[in-house]
Amino acid sequence: MMIFASDLDKTLIYSKKSMKETLSEDELVPVEENGGAFTSFMTQSALSWLTLITQVASFIPVTTRTISQYRRVFQFSKNVNVKYAVTSNGGNILVDGEPDQEWCEHVRLAVESSASREEIKMMYDEISSPEWALRGWLCDDLFYTMIIDPDKTPLEILDQFRSKLLAQGWVLSIQGRKVYLVPERITKGDALLYLKERIGATYIAASGDSLLDESLLKVANYAISPRHGELYALYGDSHHYRFTESSGIRASEELLEWVHRGFLEHKSQLISSR
Structure with a gap:
């Protein structure tokens, strides 16, 4: 097969x-x-x-x-x-x-070893700004999709945030106007x-x-x-x-x-x- x-x-x-x-x-x-x-x-x-x-x-x-x-x-x-x-x-x-x-x-069972969804959302809210972070939602109770304005988004802030997320067992991916925050597991x-x-x-x-x-x-x-x-x-x-x-x-x-x-x-x- x-x-x-x-x-x-x-x-x-x-x-x-x-x-x-x-x-x-x-x-x-x-x-x-x-x-x-x-x-x-x-x-x-x-x-x-x-x-x-x-x-x-x-x-x-x-x-x-x-x-x-x-x-x-x-x-x-x-x-x-x-x-x-x-x-x-x-x-x-x-x-x-x-x-x-x-x-x-x-x-x-796998995601129990990662930080909670609530903690991650709180961390994102702390580093984001209404100028470029437009909206977002929780997907299937598992991960976040965040819509951004690519022209106004400070990518260096998201790069630093990516490192902080990894320490919490989460990963960040930027795909055009979407930022995904996903448990590493x-x-x-x-x-x-x-x-x-x-x-x-x-x-x-x-x-x-x-x-x-x-x-x-x-x-x-x-x-x-x-x-x-x-x-x-x-x-x-x-x-x-x-x-x-x-x-x-x-x-x-x-x-x-x-x-x-x-x-x-x-x-x-x-x-x-x-």
Whole structure:
């Protein structure tokens, strides 16, 4: 059994604002609906590559989105066979659309070693200012999403805050206008390892663009990241991760083509070794 585990936003699916180029309507496939409007898209080519991948591997969406936000992505339930999904940055695992209670209990026990949500929110309020910290909310009772004004945000203050958070067992990730505050013990990688053992997988390919995806990439046999993401900004081409040549929505086509090629090569190696 082989797994393709991938982040969603700015890795596989894109809002029109995050595409980095204007595509014709014929090139785009709506994948998410919110409030009666289509809000995220894939290219026709990317969806075709993903469909080919599902013929040789199990596709597992892995996202920081909450359960309700993930359920807005209708395309996967409509045209792509998805039995397992990881949401809430690894805090929840969905099996046939419903939370896995064994994993929920594991997460509950894991976060007890970190500072409480209330302490972290208090720390953030102390360093933030209404000039750049616009609003925020608690997601699935697990972590915070904070909206900022990137042009007015003093990044040096957030960098210092990141170090303080680590001492409290929490991590900080900046993705455009969003700042995520997440318990260190809740990771996409740990959730994927749980699923790997559950379904008996032997090979994992993974993709993701942000620091919150790094735990996912680290547990994979093959990892690829879009060039436009937080990981590329941090590591550049010097890191051992493969980065796409393309940026924006075209990066999804490139990484899916590479993943499909990697699965076929791995399958061929298995056959030749018998």
